[in-house]
Amino acid sequence: MADSNRRLLTAAHTAAGIRQRFVDYFVARGHTHVPSSSLVPQDDPTLLFVNAGMNQFKDVFTGREQRPYSRAVTVQRCVRAGGKHNDLDNVGFTPRHQTLFEMLGNFSFGDYFKREAIEWAWKFLTEDLGLPSERLVVTIYDGQGEDAPPDEEAAELWAAYVPRGRIYRCSAKDNFWQMGDTGPCGPCSEIHIYKGDVAPATAAEPGTGPAYADSDFVELWNLVFMQYEKPGDGTMRPLPKPSIDTGSGLERVAAAVLGAGSNYETDLLSPMVEEAKRLAGDSVPSGVGEAPFRVIADHARATAFLVADGVFPDKGGRNYVLRRIMRRAIRHGADVGLAEPFMHEVCRKVIEVFGDVYPELHERAAVIEEVVRGEEESFRRTLDRGLRRLRKSIDKHESGRPSFDPAVAADLYNTYGFPIDLTAVILREHGLSLDEKAAEAELKAQQGEGGGRGSDLGAGEAVADVYFEVHGEVGDTEFLGYASEEARGVVTAIVVDGASVERAEAGQAVELVLDRTPFYAESGGQVGDTGLAFHTEPSAKGGATVKVEIEDTLKPRAGMHVHRGRVLHGEVRVGTTLTLQVDRARRQAIRRNHSATHLLHHALRAELGEHVVQKGSLVSPERLRFDFSHNRAITVEQRRALEQRVNAMVLSNTASVTKELSMLEAKAEGAIGLFGEKYGERVRVVRLADDSVELCGGTHVERAGDIGLFSIVGESSIAQGVRRIEAVTGEGALAYVQSLAEVTAEASAQLHAGSPQELPERIGRLQAELKQRDREIATLKQKLATGGGTATDEVTEVEGIKLLTRRLSGTDVKTLRSAADALRDRLGSGVVVLAAETDGKATLLVAITKDLQARVHAGKLVGELARHVDGRGGGRPDLAQAGGPKLTGLDEALGAAEPALRALLGAA
Known part of the structure; x- marks a missing residue:
């Protein structure tokens, strides 16, 4: 394409336009446009996020799934952050690193192969987008590193478009792709653009080019030629139907086509950069460059997309990655003077820019705003305290030892929500290093119990220093509550008024930590147990010598149970052995409601679809609350079907089964849960009524029939795309049904x-x-209102214009307006001024006939009269209203109508 044509194309195009041109180009060549999948991988626990366009076609390439098409084109949203893509430090500080990006891809499932893939990629870049062919180079596989020959076929095909000297040969490290250790694989060929001062020579210079990570070369497109099957023995076998998988980063292509110096200067990121700058205003400290704003822009984009796809910031797996992304952006925002929450506003800009292409952003805008604002507010509350704690740890750090203790870094996350990579960044600023893998392993160990189902409580909330210290001294509490509701334990710590003490006396509010307990600590949405703790000396007469009422049980630190209550009599000391008795009736009610949430979850997925995902729960003795992803209100028919399905499972009276399994075994049994690092090596799987199988650390009924009766009492929306069901079971459900019967009986009688x-x-x-x-x-x-006159009803003439004033009583604004219209029509030509008390306030209304509106403006007249009732008002030229608190001024306003009208006519 000529330079003049290319300049016109560049000036006219946006990144959004390039995205559409790519889809149109391949649709015109027989490809089916397949929408982007969610960022959350479906049925693939090996991935944190979708990180390539081919992820949603993985089973198609392996032959396990058949599609009604053999060619596809996609624009897939991808996230590469966390796991092996742990390079967040680079994002914002290099021109081309992003956490979220859009991958353009065209695919062939046993249809076309290398010739078409190479031709179409080259012509799209050079002819359709107008990139200069003299600046493009390609790479091919050289036969080194895998049991496969050099890709001479690709070299010959490329020679039709590129001088052979610009065809670089690279090893398997750069130019051989495989889905896993076994399975489909093959050589790949990349297209790079040279960004240097002059076009690359036709003969590659030694030690230069893409294989040497030469920064002058930017990869634009990777063409994977999937032509082999790699079995367990490592040998290569040709596939009977070779396939094509390509991937091209929209951001990089847009930057090349638009002549941008970096991806952040394209319309995919620049609106968010500018929004961050606008919010910062004049507060930016001197010397701050572009990098913090680029960090905010990139991370806000990733945040909005992830939350829209159901990922919420939390302590494990992909939720933890999102939290790290958000908190890195928040810290950079603080560095540029953004003292108030700002991320939700930048995310709002993301929705504005991308919402038409990805409508789920618009659909879940309320969820995005709520989640992002809440996370930032939470983190800002702990940011200063966490920094102080880290500085103390740095000050205590042994001089001469450059590495920082990974356990402390993990504790900083658990206590203050400090992502480990953020701790590493701060440590580097102090000349210290952190083994992040070791810290991650320590974090997994601390969170390894995997007990809950997802709490309503904000994960990562600040934990008081005292709990951090106590847990460091006494360690975990052994939980005995699955098998017993009574046990004996030794008091290992006592907290009173936020401080660790050795003893507590009668009347004091206390928090007790014991070495073992049957009390369930609040987690996973299930409330903590209550009951009694007591000690009786063998020689004592008249009952317990120490008695503590337990009002709640908490878990401020993973593995440590804290019993919150009050000493009724006696004195409790560290080292005292207490008998612990759970309130059995209350525990049973909680069990019924908790087991019902499992059955409800199963019923929702069966009735509404597999898209239903739990977003939170509350399990108390009185009721249960279950939040789930669904974007429509539950109909009367669906509500009835849910109740019928749950109660059918209850009536089956199937025995509950609990197992300790490996993650692979749990998945094989069909257990629902966040399969990932959060649960550790062994997980607790609860099967209820045969159909419901979930990972859960809570307490449950022995048989489904123990639930008794299940009844939904309410259903509502709590945010865009998130619904809430409230329900009761057992005696609570019976009481609810009886109350409904009483209400309907009373209503029927009346x-x-x-x-x-x-x-x-x-x-x-x-x-x-x-x-x-x-x-x-x-x-x-x-x-x-429009009937005969009263003492305050008067029609006068002012400069030849009839003026009617009237005080009305016992009326409302609607009637007042109707009266004004009727009286105006009755006058034929004139001005109507009405006064009345409405809803305890003074109200004035002025109506002008059409023929006088050029001389008298109703809004101006009512504005003059409003000061008599200490109010103000205005409106159209023909009808205007005013109101005020001063009722005694209504008659004054009517009396002032004539001089006010005369003054307006004089002014006119």
């Missing part, structure tokens, strides 16, 4: 209905009668 089934008809008839009476009352009010 409405003289023969049976509750007649109520809807009777209520409908009553509502119709009330509406008819309302209309009659409104008509009568208008007649009264």
Whole structure:
């Protein structure tokens, strides 16, 4: 393409335009446009996030899934952060690193192969987008590093477009792709653009080019030629139907086409950069460059997309990666003077820029705002305290030893929500290093129990220093509550008023830590147990010598149970052995509700679809609350079906089964949960009523029939795309049903209905009668308002214009307006001023006939009169209203109407 044409194309195009041109180009060549999948991989626990366009076609390439097409084109949102892609430090500080990016891809499933893939990629870049062919180079596989020959076929095909001297040969490290240790694989060929001052020579210079990570070369497109099958023995076997998998980063292509110096200067990121700068305003300290704003822009984009796809910031797996991304951006925001929460506003810009292409951003805008604002507010509350704690640890660090203790870094995350990589960044600023892998391993060990189902409580909330210190001294609490509701334990720590003490006396509020306990600590949405703790000396007469009422049980540190209560009598000391008794009736009620949440979850997925995912829960003795992903209200029919399905499982009275399994075994049994690092090597799997299988650390009924009865009491929306169901079980459900029966019986009696089934008809008839009476009352009010004159009813002439003033009583604004219209019509030509008390306030209304609107403006006249009632108002030239608190000023306002009108006419 000529330079002049290319300049026109560049000037006219945006990154959004390039995205669409790519799709159109391949659709025109027989490809089916497949929408981007979610960032959360489906049925692939090996991935944190979708990180390539081919992820959603993995089973197609392996032959396990068939699609109705053999060619596909996608624009796939991808995230590369966490796991092996742990290079967050580079994001914002290099031109081309992003956490989230859009991958353009075209795919062939046993259809076309190298010739078409090479031709179409080259022509799209050079002819359709107008990139200069003299600056493009390609790479091919050289036969080194894998049991496969050099890709001479690709070299010959490329020679039709590129001088042979610009075809670089690279080893398997750079130019051989494989899905895993075994399975489909093959050589790949990359297209790079040279960004140096002059075009690359036709003959490659030794030691230069893409294989040497030469910064002048930017990869634009990777073409994977999937032509081999790699079995367990490592040998290569040709695939009967070779396939094509390509990937091209939209950001890099856009930067090349638009002549941008970096990806951040394209319209994919620059709006967020500018929004961050706008929010910072004049508060930016001197010397701050572009990098912090680029960090904020990139991380806000990733955040909005991840939350829209159901990832919420939390302590494990992909949730932990999102938290790290967000908190890195928040820290950089603080560095540029953003003292108030700002991330949700930059995310709002992301929705504005990308919402038309990815409509789920618009659909879940409320969720994005709520989650992002809450996370930032939470982190800002702990940021200063966490920094102080880290500085203390740095000050205590042994001089001469450059590495920092990984356990302390893990504790900083658990206590203050400090992501480990953020701790590493701060440590580097102090000349210290951190083994991040060791810190991650320590974090997994601390969180390894994997007990809960996902709490409503904000994960990562600040933990008081005292718990951090106590846990460091006494360690974990052994939990005995699955098998027993009574046990004996030794007091290992006592906390009173936020301080660790050796003893506590009668009347004091205390928090007790014991070496073992049957009390369940609040987690996973299940509330903590209550009950009694006591000690009796063998020689004592008259009962327990120490008695503590346990009002709640918490887990401020993973593995450590804290019993919160009050000493009723005696003195409790560290080292005292206490008998612990859980409130059995309350525990049983909690078990019923917790098991019902599992059955409800199963029923929701069966009735509404597999898209239903738990977003939070609360399990208390009185009720259960279950939040789940769904974007429509539950219909009456669906609610009935849910109740029927759950109660059918209850009536089956199947025995509950609990197992300790490996993650692979749990998955094989179909258990639902966040399969990942959060749960550790062994997990607890609970099977209820045969159909519900979930990972869970809570307490449950022995048989499904123990739930008794399940009844939904409410369903609502708590955010865009998130619904909430509230329900009751057992005695609570019976009480609810009985209360409904009593209400319907009372209503039936009052409405003289023969049976509750007649109520809807009777209520409908009553509502119709009330509406008819309302209309009659409104008509009568208008007649009264526009009827005969009163002492305050006066028609005068001002400069030849008739002026009617009237004080009305017992009316409302609607009637007042109707009266003004009627009186204005009755005058034919003139001005109407009405005054009335409405809802305890003074109200004035001015109406002007059409022929006088050029001389008198109703809004100006009512504005003059409003000061008599200590108010203000305005409106259209023909009708205007004012209000104020001063009721005694209504008559004054009517009296002032004539001079005010005269003044306006004089001014006109």
